[in-house]
Each structure stands twice: as structure tokens, then as C-alpha cells.
Amino acid sequence: MNVKEILKALKPLKNKMHLNNVLICVFVSISTAGAITTAMSYLSLAMPIPYLTKWIFLIYTACMVLGILISAFLRPRNQTLIRTADALGLKERLITAWELQKEETIIAQLQRQDTLMKVLEIDLKSLYPIKFPKKLAMAIAVFLVFTTISFFIPTPAKGNASQIEKLQDTIDKQLEEIEKATENIKASSQLKEAELQKIIDETERLTKELKKARTEEDALKALYRVENELEKLDLNKQLNKLEEAFKQFDITNELGKAIENESITDIKQAIEKLMQQMEQDQISPEELAEMLKQAAEQIENEEFAEQLQKITEQLENISEKLQASGEQLIQNSMEMLESSLQNLENLLTEMMVAQKNSNINQALGQLYQTMQQAKSKISQVNSSLSTNTQGGLKNTQKGLNGQNGQISQGSNDVQNSAGNQNNNQSGRDSQSNNNTQSSDSGQKTSESQSSSQDQNSSSQQGNGGGGAGEGTTNKDSGYTGMEKSGGGREAGQGYEEEYEQIYIPDHLGGDTDPSYVSGQKQDGGTSSYNQAENVPVQKGTILPYNEVLQHYSNEASLYIQKADIPAAMKDIVRQYFESLE
Amino acid sequence: MELNETQIQLVAKTVEKIEAEISKQMVGQKELIRQVLICILAGGNALLEGVPGLGKTRLVNTIGKVMGLKFSRIQFTPDLMPADVIGTNIIIKNDQEGGMFKFQPGPIFSNIVLADEINRATPKTQSAMLQAMQEKTVTVANTTYQLPKPFFVLATQNPIEMEGTYPLPEAQLDRFLFKLYVPFPTLEELADIVTMTTGNTQTELHEVTNSEELLKIMEISKEIPVAKPVLEYALKLILATHPETEYAHEITKKFIRYGSSPRGAQAIISTAKIRALLEGRYNVAFEDIRYTAYPALRHRIFLNFEGLSEGLTTDEIITELIKDLDKQNKI
Structure with a gap:
């Protein structure tokens, strides 16, 4: 006869006590959730908390689950069980038996026997009541009432929260679309590994940035940035830019048109014409180098930009040599010039062929479309607010x-x-x-x-x-x-x-109360003029372009967030700074 | 001491028999009888307080007879001398040796001594009882005499007629294990008493037990285990009666002058063990402590002036202390 038998007989009571503990623990966790959510809901009146309802639901669920999990470990200890059973009418028999468990004296044995007999005799399980935690239940009810009330109090913070929610929803939706588009590109297109990797990297980056984005500005900025990056892969766009750059100058206008026509023959003819003009001294290599240099700056594709830059350098070398020798085009220089123009022709032909053969345009088209849609949707969020x-x-x-x-x-x-x-x-x-x-x-x-x-x-x-x-x-x-x-x-x-007023005119004195400055206009009075040829600039006030650009960009970004200007105008500002960057 | 199951189980039966036998002679007073028996089985002395005519002397007399113990009664009066209680050396004349001193034992040399109206004797005589009550010995002329075993003093005192009395000093009160109040009988009990004592019916009392058996029971009761929380409960209750301790309740600080001595704790535990045994348990419970706390502590707690002027009783204080302790222990 030992204490284990007594404890075994107490198992039904132990289970009931555990059930009671589970009940209390769950109620405590729910009331904790109630306290947290009530605090949150009232905090949301002062500061925007997006997805408040979801958060409340989540907190309640989490706390309940946590409470149930914790309660699994709240099985009553033997000491507690003994104390409770003793209080239920065993009159300290159990605690005494527990203390005497290692003793084998007659009195100890008799005591254990007596205890077991009493444990079996008394229906302890029925004597132990499941206590419904009324106070906790009331607290939960109070928290729920207060939380509900807070939902009916309108504040600007709530409006802001709903704005953020809409933005986040849109971003999430658009992210899904972008991911879908990326998956399609991965599955269907036959891109070069490097191109595909670039697209994947950029979309991943975009995903990260969009997930971090807290404002419409951040999201759109990320989209523009990635779009610009992807443009570098788009040979069609690169050629368009080159075409535009060439069309700006008379001497390369034909070359621009040839690119526009997507005709390799026309390109050859335009190059030949250029060569002839140079032979006839109508165009100097220096002029052509300058034009090509400007064209190279327009191209974002590093590979082609580099090649164009090399041609430009070749032309500049020729020009320098000619200036140094002080002679007309000599045979050697002509050969070099021919070689440079041949390189240009090859480059343009290569770009044309690559553009026609490449699947990237098709692949990017889909992605662009999705991103444009994303931009539009995100902009709409702001405009609909x-x-x-x-x-x-x-x-x-x-x-x-x-x-x-x-x-x-x-x-x-x-x-x-x-x-x-x-x-x-x-x-x-x-x-x-x-x-x-x-x-x-x-x-x-x-x-x-x-x-x-x-x-x-x-x-x-x-x-x-x-x-x-x-x-x-x-x-x-x-x-x-x-x-x-x-x-x-x-x-x-x-x-x-x-229509509702978009901009409120801010006249002095309002529309109905014009203001006048008293006095009479006369010819008298003195005025002095100073002719300033150069703006007096102090040393240190001029900063390099790249140092101020970011600052200006940030300022502009902040301003367009605050200012009541149409979303499309914001796009213009954004695009302007994106292009500068 | 070697115990066996039969002996232990016999205790409750013996006490039940004693109670049943006493009930033949005593009408009502069941709780008092049980408390007196608990006190006797714990080897202590009891102070019975009650108005005259409630059957105090009769109770003690009956207990003596039922238990088969030698019983003596001392009526305490102001002129009672210590020698009248414990005995004295007297000269005895012998033809061959001439005169010689011989100790003549007083009435204290009994198993049960009824010290009737103990508060009427002078402190000198009262204190003569001290050694006997505590050490179960008496010393006369440098000779110490062992009192018979078992030895109990059952003293009575009258709460009224305080004129010409000498209230027992604290030290002497502390020697009593229990102080018991003798309640006035109910209507039915009174009717039975009157019927029983005014008729010719003679009740024959039987000796249910003897001194040896009683000593065995006393030994057995000491084996009853006390769980640590139960012991702590009793000790905290004692400490709670002391206004200067950390366990002191507000009421203690306000109304108590002196708290119980450690003898109070001993009294509670030893009597709680007996009570558990009588209740058929082999362990002491909180309710045993609560039960024995009143008779064990009521004469060991001394109220201050405020307490006395408020008309508080020590029982009320004990009730408050127990309530507070139960609250702390979530019992």
C-alpha cells in the first residue's frame, strides 16, 4: 500500500481540476486579448492602425490558442491536488499520507489505509465544482463593448488607416499579378540566362520594396525604379532612344530614320552617306564623335553603350590626330574612319538583329503591362481617397x-x-x-x-x-x-x-472685400540699378549635382505626398526625378 | 513503544465507552465531557469555569469512577493551607523508638484531584498546586514524592462572586491544559437533571477502564502524525496572539497584552492528536486545531485595557485569528 494508489484514486478529481484550469486559462487569455484590442482600438482613434479588425481577430485567436496551449501544461501538481482533496472533506488525510509516504510504521500504514478508504468512499469529483470565471467573463464583455464603441467614433486617423489598408490591398494584389507575370516569363520565354536572372532579381527586389512600402510614394518609386532597370534589357526601347538621339541632328537624321524603319539596308546606306560626307569634309570626325557621345548617353544597355562609346573614342582619336598633323584626311585616317563607321554599322545591325531575335521584348511586355497596371491601381488608391x-x-x-x-x-x-x-x-x-x-x-x-x-x-x-x-x-x-x-x-x-473646389483661392480680404492701397502714383522717387554680369556666388554655396539630387528628389516626394495635386501631376514629378536618377 | 493495529483501533472504542458511561450520570454536557476526556487523555489539567450547581463536581466524580481512578476533592477556601493540600510530616509515637516524623500525604495524592473553587484559596496555597500540576511531584521537607500515575487536576472556579477571591496568576493558569466553560443546561436537559436527582432512581456506574489502559492510550495518542501544514497552522495561530510578531493580526495588536506561551502550542497539538483519534482518524486535521484552540488558548491570552473595556472575550479574539489564518491558508 503506497501513496501511488491513493493518487491513482484521485485521478478523476485531477482531470476535473485540469479542466477548470483550462477554462480559467482560456478566459484569462481572452480577457488579455480583450485588454490589448481595446487599447489598440482606442489607439487607432489617435493614430492610424491599418487592418484593425483583422488584428483584433488575430489577437483574439492567438490569445485563445496560446491559452489552450498553456493550459495543456497546467495539469494540477500533486501538492495542489492533495490540498484540494483534503479541503473537500478528507481532513488532511492526504497531506499526512504524502508526508508519511516513506514511513513504514504501523501508524503510517494505518493512516494510508484510512486515507485510501476515504478517497474511495467520497465522490470527490462531484464535490469539486467547475468554477465559471464570472469576473473574467464580465471583463471580456466590457472589453468587447468598449472595442465596439470605438468603431463608431470617427476620427481622421481611421480615415488614414483605411487609406493605408486600401494601398496595402492594392499592392498585395498587384504583387500577385507581378509574381504571376514573372512565373509566366520563367515558364514560357526562352530568354538568355542572364536576362532571365536579371528579370527575376528585379522582380524580387520589387516585391521586397513593395512589401516595405508604407506610402503610395514608396510603392510607385519602387515600380518606377524597377521599370527603369528592366528598360535596360529592352532592346526595342534602346533602339528607340538611339533613333531619337540620331534624329535630333541633321547629319545623323537619316540614320535615325533607318533605325525607325528597322531596315539594315537603310542603315548601311546612311553610314555610307556619312562616310561620303566626311570624305567631302562636310562633317568632321569630331562632330560625329560628339553626336555619338550624346547618343551613347541615351542608351542604358551597358553592353551597347560601351561599344558606342568605343566608336566615339575612335573618332575622337582620329580627330586629334588630324588636328595634330594639321593635314587633310590622310589615307591612314580614312581607313581608321572607315573602320569606325563600319563598327557603328555593325553595332546598329547587331542591335537590330538582337532586337528581332530576342524574346525579351515579348517577355517584358507582359511584365510592363502588369507593372503599369500596378502603378495605375496604386495611383487610383490615392485619388479615390x-x-x-x-x-x-x-x-x-x-x-x-x-x-x-x-x-x-x-x-x-x-x-x-x-x-x-x-x-x-x-x-x-x-x-x-x-x-x-x-x-x-x-x-x-x-x-x-x-x-x-x-x-x-x-x-x-x-x-x-x-x-x-x-x-x-x-x-x-x-x-x-x-x-x-x-x-x-x-x-x-x-x-x-x-464641382467641388479643388484649390481654394486665397485672396487678401476674400472675393467680396477687395483691398486697396491708398496713395497716388507719381513719377517722383529714386531708383537705382546695378548691372550684375555674374551672379556673385560665394565659395562653398555651389554643390555638385549628384549631392543635391537626392535631397531635391526627397523634398519633391514629400511635397507631392502632402500637397493636394492630381495624381497624374505627381507622376510627372516622379518621372522627372526618376529620369534624373 | 510497540503499537499494533488493534490497540490503536481500541482507543476510540474505549473513549466511546467512557462517554457512554458518564452520560448515565451526566445529563447533556456532551461537549464538555468530551473536552474533559481529551484533556485527561492528553495528560493535562483542566480548569472548569461555571456557575455553581452545573454539575462540575459530579462530572469529575463520575469520570473518576468510570475510569477506575482514585479520586479526591479539595474545597479551596481562604484559610486552606498548602499542607492541607499536599500533606505534611506528622509526629508518630512509637513505644520502642519514641516519636518520629512521618509524611502524611494530602488529598493531592490521587489520580484525579478536584480542586473546587480554586480561586478562593490564597496564592500561597494555589502555588502549592504548581509543582504537582506541572511535574506530577510534591516536595515536603526536602523530600520529593511522586504522585500516582495518571494524575490530573480538575479545578473549578466560579465566574461570579468575585469578592474575596484570589484570581489565579498567569503562571498558574498556564499549567492548565484546558480551560473549559460549563454551559447551562437546556430546558430538556434541565428537566432530565431534575427528574434524575429528585427521584429514587439510582444509576449504577461501571468501571470501563483502568489507569494502565489510560496510560497506554496516552502513549498511543502521541504517535498520531501531524502534517507540516497543520503544525504550521497551529504555530501561526500561537504567534498570531502575540502583538509584537509579524503574524499578529490587527485585533491582536489592538486588544492583546500578552499572547500564548509555547505551552499553548503544546496543548493544541497534544489535544488535537487525541481529538483526531477520537474522531477515528490517524492524522491531525485543521479542524482538530480549530477545535482545541479555544480551550487551550482562552486562558493563555491576556487582553489589554482596551480589550477589556470593549467587553471582548478571548474566544472572540481566537475566532478572528482563526478566520484570518483560514483566509491566508485558503482553507
Whole structure:
């Protein structure tokens, strides 16, 4: 007869005690979750906490699971079991037996026997009640009520939180799309290993950056950065850039056109023509080197840029030699010149052939499309958050799209056009040529705007340039809708609506209370003029370009986040700094 | 001492028999009888306090008879001298040797001594009881005499008629294992008492046990184990009666002048063991401690002026202390 038998007889009680412990532990963990979530929900009134509901659900679930897990280890110890059983009517028999477990005296044995008899006699399990933790249950109820109440209190922080949520959702969704596109590229395309690796690396980097992104700006920046990186792989774009660079100069204009026509024969002819012009001394090697140098700067593909740079160096060497000898083109130099131009021809032919043979354009096309879509969606998140900003965004988008002569259909058009590589390119062009377009079609309007309200000039330019006849009239801004848009349709005709003010005019004294400066204009008075030939710049005030660029970029990024300007305008600013970088 | 199962199990039966036999002569007072028996079996002396006529003397007399013990009764009066209690040397004339001193034992040389109205004797006589009660010996003229075993003093005192009394000093009170209050009988009990004592019915008492058996029971009871938490409970209760200790309750600090001596702890544990045995257990429980705490401590706790002026009793204090202790121990 030993204590183990007694403990064995106490097992039903032990199980019931364990059950009670589980109940208490779970209630404690839920009430802890309640306390945390209540604190969080009230904190969310002051600072934005995205996905609060999800967090609350997660915390409750985690705490419950944790409570259950912990309670698994909360099986009552023998000492506790003994004390409880003694309190249930065993009158310290168990604790005495426990202490005397190693003793074999008659009294100890009798005591153990008596204890076992009593344990079997008394139904301890039924005597031990499962205690429902009322206080904890009440605490949980109170926490839930307080948490629920907090959901009905509107604060700006909650608005911000929902903005972040929308952004995160969009980013996640777009990340999935990008990953899908990358997987498709991996599965279907027959790219070079290095190209494929580059794409994979860049998408991975993009994924990381997007996951880290807390603002729309961060996300878009990451997308632009990766897009620029991927552009380097796109030979079509590289050739387009080269084509544009060549077209800028008369002497290489034909070469540009040949690239545009994608004709190797035309390239050969253009090179031959160049050679002839150089032989006839119409073009100097130095001039050609300078043009090629500028063209090389446009190319982002390192391999081709390097080759073009070498040709440029060859031409510069020839030029230096000619200047040093002071003679006309000598036979040796001519051969070198021929060789350089041959190299140029070979390079362009190589690029052309590579572009035609490469599958990367097709592969990147899909990825571009996804990324453009991502950018568009992320931009939309921001634009849909503020109704004030929304109108401005639509108008501006219309204006921008309208420069290509297309009827703008709001931001969706941006998305659609973004999907197309060529459309995207033209979209960029239109943005950069915005002012020119406006002056063509809406010059008159522009003048009237600037005289009355500078702040609306961009909006009105967009309307004029759009030519879609959807010109909006903003009475608040002082427009009557009589100005004609570029498309010949009267602005505001049939579409005159009351829009919310995008920009609030900030006049001194307001619209109804003009201010006047007293006094009379006279010819008297003195004024002095100083002619400054050079701006007096102190030493140390000029900083290298690369040192200030990042600062300017950051400042601009911060400003466009805060300022109420249309999302498409933000795109322009972003693109500008991206191009600088 | 070699124990066996039968001996241990016999204890409860013997006590039950004693109680049953005493009940023939005593109406009601069951709790008092049990407490007196516990005190006797623990080898201690009891102080019975109650108004006259409640059957104190009768109880002690009956116990003596039922247990088969030699019983003597000393009526304490102010002129009672110590020699009248413990005995004295007297000159005995012998024809051959002439006169010589011989010790003439007093009434204390009994197994059960009823010290009736002990507070009426002078302190000198009261103190003569000290050695006998504590050491179970008496010393007369440089000679120490062993008192018969077992030896118990059952003293009585009257809570009223305090005039011309000498309250027992603290040291002497401490020698009593229990101080028991003799309650007034209920209506039914009173009726039975009156019927029994005014009629011709004679109750015959039987000797249920003897001194040897009693000594054995006393030995057995000492073997009853006390678990550590139970022992701590008793000791904390003792410490809680001392206003200067960390265990002191608020009520202790406020109303108690002196707390119980270690004899109080000894009294609680030794009597709790007996009580456990009588309850058919082989271990001491918290309830045994609670049960014995009142008679063991009520005469060992001394209230201060505030306590006395508030009309508090030591039993009330003990109740509070037990409640507090139970709360601490989550019992």
C-alpha cells in the first residue's frame, strides 16, 4: 500500500481540476486579448492602425490558442491536488499520507489505509465544482463593448488607416499579378540566362520594396525604379532612344530614320552617306564623335553603350590626330574612319538583329503591362481617397490623354494605355510636351486663366489640350464656360456642373472685400540699378549635382505626398526625378 | 513503544465507552465531557469555569469512577493551607523508638484531584498546586514524592462572586491544559437533571477502564502524525496572539497584552492528536486545531485595557485569528 494508489484514486478529481484550469486559462487569455484590442482600438482613434479588425481577430485567436496551449501544461501538481482533496472533506488525510509516504510504521500504514478508504468512499469529483470565471467573463464583455464603441467614433486617423489598408490591398494584389507575370516569363520565354536572372532579381527586389512600402510614394518609386532597370534589357526601347538621339541632328537624321524603319539596308546606306560626307569634309570626325557621345548617353544597355562609346573614342582619336598633323584626311585616317563607321554599322545591325531575335521584348511586355497596371491601381488608391482630389485628377488625366488626340475616359484610360508599351511611350511624350500642346489649342484660354487664377492654369490647359469637348467649367474659379476648347466644342456646354473646389483661392480680404492701397502714383522717387554680369556666388554655396539630387528628389516626394495635386501631376514629378536618377 | 493495529483501533472504542458511561450520570454536557476526556487523555489539567450547581463536581466524580481512578476533592477556601493540600510530616509515637516524623500525604495524592473553587484559596496555597500540576511531584521537607500515575487536576472556579477571591496568576493558569466553560443546561436537559436527582432512581456506574489502559492510550495518542501544514497552522495561530510578531493580526495588536506561551502550542497539538483519534482518524486535521484552540488558548491570552473595556472575550479574539489564518491558508 503506497501513496501511488491513493493518487491513482484521485485521478478523476485531477482531470476535473485540469479542466477548470483550462477554462480559467482560456478566459484569462481572452480577457488579455480583450485588454490589448481595446487599447489598440482606442489607439487607432489617435493614430492610424491599418487592418484593425483583422488584428483584433488575430489577437483574439492567438490569445485563445496560446491559452489552450498553456493550459495543456497546467495539469494540477500533486501538492495542489492533495490540498484540494483534503479541503473537500478528507481532513488532511492526504497531506499526512504524502508526508508519511516513506514511513513504514504501523501508524503510517494505518493512516494510508484510512486515507485510501476515504478517497474511495467520497465522490470527490462531484464535490469539486467547475468554477465559471464570472469576473473574467464580465471583463471580456466590457472589453468587447468598449472595442465596439470605438468603431463608431470617427476620427481622421481611421480615415488614414483605411487609406493605408486600401494601398496595402492594392499592392498585395498587384504583387500577385507581378509574381504571376514573372512565373509566366520563367515558364514560357526562352530568354538568355542572364536576362532571365536579371528579370527575376528585379522582380524580387520589387516585391521586397513593395512589401516595405508604407506610402503610395514608396510603392510607385519602387515600380518606377524597377521599370527603369528592366528598360535596360529592352532592346526595342534602346533602339528607340538611339533613333531619337540620331534624329535630333541633321547629319545623323537619316540614320535615325533607318533605325525607325528597322531596315539594315537603310542603315548601311546612311553610314555610307556619312562616310561620303566626311570624305567631302562636310562633317568632321569630331562632330560625329560628339553626336555619338550624346547618343551613347541615351542608351542604358551597358553592353551597347560601351561599344558606342568605343566608336566615339575612335573618332575622337582620329580627330586629334588630324588636328595634330594639321593635314587633310590622310589615307591612314580614312581607313581608321572607315573602320569606325563600319563598327557603328555593325553595332546598329547587331542591335537590330538582337532586337528581332530576342524574346525579351515579348517577355517584358507582359511584365510592363502588369507593372503599369500596378502603378495605375496604386495611383487610383490615392485619388479615390479624397473626393476633392478626385475631380482634379480626372480633369488632369483627361487633359494629358487628350494631348494625343484621344478622348480621355478618366483614369481607366491611363490604365488601358499603360498596358500598351507604345501608348505608354506616347503618354510620356505627351506629358513632357504638355505646354506646347496647350499653347497650340488653348492659348487664348491660358491667358485668361493666368490673369484671373493662376492656380487653375494646369487644369484649364488640360481641358484645352484635350480637345475632347468635355471641358469643365468651374465657376468657383471664375470661369464662365465660354472659352473654346481645342476640339472646337465649347467648354462647359452641356456638361456644366457644380464641382467641388479643388484649390481654394486665397485672396487678401476674400472675393467680396477687395483691398486697396491708398496713395497716388507719381513719377517722383529714386531708383537705382546695378548691372550684375555674374551672379556673385560665394565659395562653398555651389554643390555638385549628384549631392543635391537626392535631397531635391526627397523634398519633391514629400511635397507631392502632402500637397493636394492630381495624381497624374505627381507622376510627372516622379518621372522627372526618376529620369534624373 | 510497540503499537499494533488493534490497540490503536481500541482507543476510540474505549473513549466511546467512557462517554457512554458518564452520560448515565451526566445529563447533556456532551461537549464538555468530551473536552474533559481529551484533556485527561492528553495528560493535562483542566480548569472548569461555571456557575455553581452545573454539575462540575459530579462530572469529575463520575469520570473518576468510570475510569477506575482514585479520586479526591479539595474545597479551596481562604484559610486552606498548602499542607492541607499536599500533606505534611506528622509526629508518630512509637513505644520502642519514641516519636518520629512521618509524611502524611494530602488529598493531592490521587489520580484525579478536584480542586473546587480554586480561586478562593490564597496564592500561597494555589502555588502549592504548581509543582504537582506541572511535574506530577510534591516536595515536603526536602523530600520529593511522586504522585500516582495518571494524575490530573480538575479545578473549578466560579465566574461570579468575585469578592474575596484570589484570581489565579498567569503562571498558574498556564499549567492548565484546558480551560473549559460549563454551559447551562437546556430546558430538556434541565428537566432530565431534575427528574434524575429528585427521584429514587439510582444509576449504577461501571468501571470501563483502568489507569494502565489510560496510560497506554496516552502513549498511543502521541504517535498520531501531524502534517507540516497543520503544525504550521497551529504555530501561526500561537504567534498570531502575540502583538509584537509579524503574524499578529490587527485585533491582536489592538486588544492583546500578552499572547500564548509555547505551552499553548503544546496543548493544541497534544489535544488535537487525541481529538483526531477520537474522531477515528490517524492524522491531525485543521479542524482538530480549530477545535482545541479555544480551550487551550482562552486562558493563555491576556487582553489589554482596551480589550477589556470593549467587553471582548478571548474566544472572540481566537475566532478572528482563526478566520484570518483560514483566509491566508485558503482553507
